[in-house]
Amino acid sequence: MSLAERLIPNEAPPAALPRRRQLLFGASFGAAGWAMLILTLLGVYLAARSGNRALWLDGKTLQLTQPNVQLATLIMSSFTIQWAVYSIARDDRGHAYLALGITAMLGLAFLNQTWFLYSQTGIRLDADKEGAVFYALTGAHLAMVGCGVIFVALMSIRALGGSFSSRYPDGLSAAALFWHVTVALYTPIWLAVYIMK
Amino acid sequence: MALTEAASSETDDTASAVDVATPVTGAIRSGGPERILGSGDHAAIGRVFVGVALLFGLIDLVASALVNFDAAAYDAGTGEGFLKAEVALRLGLNHQLGLLLCCVLPLVLGLGLIIVPRQLGAAAIAFPRAAALSLWTWLLSSILFVVAVIFDGSYGGADAKFARLGNVATGAMLVALCIGAVCLAVTVLTFRPAGMGLGDVPFFSFAMLVTSSVWVLSLPAALAQVILGHIIRPSAEDLVRTYDNFSWLLRQPSIYVALIPLLGLTADVVSTATGARQRFRAVVLANIGLAGLLSFGAWAQSDVARGTLVWVVLSAAFSLPLLGVLGAIGDTLNSNKPKFIAPLGYAIVSLLLGLLAALVGLLESIDSIGKGQLIGFGTKALDTGQLYLVIGATLTAGIGGAIYWAKQSVGGQLPDAVSKGLAPIALVGTALWGLSHVVLGLVQANDSSVDARAFAGISGAGALLVALVVISALGAGIKAGIDSSRGDELLSDPWGGGGTLEWIDAPAIPTSVESPYPLLDSKGGE
Numbered sequence: 001m002s003l004a005e006r007l008i009p010n011e012a013p014p015a016a017l018p019r020r021r022q023l024l025f026g027a028s029f030g031a032a033g034w035a036m037l038i039l040t041l042l043g044v045y046l047a048a049r050s051g052n053r054a055l056w057l058d059g060k061t062l063q064l065t066q067p068n069v070q071l072a073t074l075i076m077s078s079f080t081i082q083w084a085v086y087s088i089a090r091d092d093r094g095h096a097y098l099a100l101g102i103t104a105m106l107g108l109a110f111l112n113q114t115w116f117l118y119s120q121t122g123i124r125l126d127a128d129k130e131g132a133v134f135y136a137l138t139g140a141h142l143a144m145v146g147c148g149v150i151f152v153a154l155m156s157i158r159a160l161g162g163s164f165s166s167r168y169p170d171g172l173s174a175a176a177l178f179w180h181v182t183v184a185l186y187t188p189i190w191l192a193v194y195i196m197k
Numbered sequence: 198m199a200l201t202e203a204a205s206s207e208t209d210d211t212a213s214a215v216d217v218a219t220p221v222t223g224a225i226r227s228g229g230p231e232r233i234l235g236s237g238d239h240a241a242i243g244r245v246f247v248g249v250a251l252l253f254g255l256i257d258l259v260a261s262a263l264v265n266f267d268a269a270a271y272d273a274g275t276g277e278g279f280l281k282a283e284v285a286l287r288l289g290l291n292h293q294l295g296l297l298l299c300c301v302l303p304l305v306l307g308l309g310l311i312i313v314p315r316q317l318g319a320a321a322i323a324f325p326r327a328a329a330l331s332l333w334t335w336l337l338s339s340i341l342f343v344v345a346v347i348f349d350g351s352y353g354g355a356d357a358k359f360a361r362l363g364n365v366a367t368g369a370m371l372v373a374l375c376i377g378a379v380c381l382a383v384t385v386l387t388f389r390p391a392g393m394g395l396g397d398v399p400f401f402s403f404a405m406l407v408t409s410s411v412w413v414l415s416l417p418a419a420l421a422q423v424i425l426g427h428i429i430r431p432s433a434e435d436l437v438r439t440y441d442n443f444s445w446l447l448r449q450p451s452i453y454v455a456l457i458p459l460l461g462l463t464a465d466v467v468s469t470a471t472g473a474r475q476r477f478r479a480v481v482l483a484n485i486g487l488a489g490l491l492s493f494g495a496w497a498q499s500d501v502a503r504g505t506l507v508w509v510v511l512s513a514a515f516s517l518p519l520l521g522v523l524g525a526i527g528d529t530l531n532s533n534k535p536k537f538i539a540p541l542g543y544a545i546v547s548l549l550l551g552l553l554a555a556l557v558g559l560l561e562s563i564d565s566i567g568k569g570q571l572i573g574f575g576t577k578a579l580d581t582g583q584l585y586l587v588i589g590a591t592l593t594a595g596i597g598g599a600i601y602w603a604k605q606s607v608g609g610q611l612p613d614a615v616s617k618g619l620a621p622i623a624l625v626g627t628a629l630w631g632l633s634h635v636v637l638g639l640v641q642a643n644d645s646s647v648d649a650r651a652f653a654g655i656s657g658a659g660a661l662l663v664a665l666v667v668i669s670a671l672g673a674g675i676k677a678g679i680d681s682s683r684g685d686e687l688l689s690d691p692w693g694g695g696g697t698l699e700w701i702d703a704p705a706i707p708t709s710v711e712s713p714y715p716l717l718d719s720k721g722g723e
Contacts, residue, residue: 021386022387025387026323026324026379029378029382029409029410030379036414040417041421043498044421044422125428133425
């Protein structure tokens, strides 16, 4: 008998599964809260811009390359995290790990791109009219992406530990739901802040 | 054997062999503070929420009385009352926020944390560590908020550092309450026993699900304003503007969210008092849901939004769900002779106070039809009066709930004289506290020169009466808790008419149910 069989005998009863959909509902409420935070900040941004139309982004350059690549990155990550959910639902663990890894990498790439964008815009937080609302809005979304990456990483670790399978895919589904909302929220920001300027 | 358990003298041979084989160098026993600080038990977390919320409520009520008495002593010559003008401004702004975020919202959240899992027959709450995080974050931030106000900070304070501290503490309180709300909502959605659909959930649990959902959608919107106000590295004066930006949370329709739990509580208490099922159960649930929809106010943050017909209609309509629930419980009371149990008084008083607050909202809505003011009521006075009525109604309901579920919330029954005697005082106190401002707002119609001092004095006296109710309930609750020798297990129904799962002893809780009233089913009740 191998060491593994001695430590975990075959006749050991399976662990009781946690309640279904608990994480899924938790992630839904969390994502809804984040969405309200970001949409409120977007509303404040638009109101501030309409009140200072002449001076808005005066002398600043908001290039489109970075935001466009960021949007493409997030859209790709939406597909990869759904790939992870699809794979775990079929007990294809190898593909699930690969998809989770790529999703986390794309999320980190988004964070890196945002940081680079900040260094290029030249918008000052306390001296420019648009500074506070610009950084509050994009920073809140940045934080949401950061939370999403942490969520994906934690669920990946649990998936590696065998917590999720076709019988109980909730953790990955919850992370995917949160991630999709994060991606969806970037679209109005991209449109309002970078395209419509 | 767990390390924290005491060794039993009656251990069998097997257990003794295990103990001998496992060298234990010293037993670890956790004390009371350790158990509370490290607990993920929903009842322990909820009890701390309720107790500390009442304590903060007491502080805010005294502050409210001070502000009102100061306004009553206002001298036009000096431009001040007995408080300095800046102190009066600081207390005036912060006591209202404190009453909402440090008192009534955590009070109902705490009650929900204690009761909701038990009403669902669940042994725990969803995400217990998150619930504990919610408690300790809220507690720490509430203390920081009070400290900031004391040291000339928070909103209206002059010290920039403490003003920012107050702003950060407000943001942290909003986050903490949101986390707690998520735990409650997920519990109701996923911890129900087999056979209990969402429409079969006890009224209070359903009301907490609706309340939590509205919080999750509303509080982050206020948090956005707090964050924005903070990152501009504000001066103390700038933060007063931040307060204005999220003060929609203290006005209709958002403030109505505090009233939703009392609808569920009232319906549950009436069922218990009559020992009968609610005939119009669907009507009660629909009205609780409607109240949730109407109290979502994050869309009405700007003055422009508050001047629209949508705002007028939605704000005016809030009295409808209250009347709907009143009608349904009236039918139950009419069809079945109720026992006069103490919580019934609190439930009815809180519902009446809530109706008064909704009627004030209706008046304000009518006044805002058209361009400018239709009648010219004193809007600020009406807003203040409505806020006090809502806070008083929710406080009364919260105390009534703690008395109704005393066995679960404090461990033992409160003295009957205290229980029954406080409800009328709460009614009179809240009416004086809030209605004096409402009457002032009405008599100010097209005549803003009305002397407000007498009204402020009456309101201050009302605040003190409500404070008396809170301190009496708090004292009686602590005494009942100390007197009781029981642990955390459920005791049987002290009212004799309970129909839902929280009245069943823990070992007897069924794993599946067939109706919203499993206990009445087992008794063969109608």
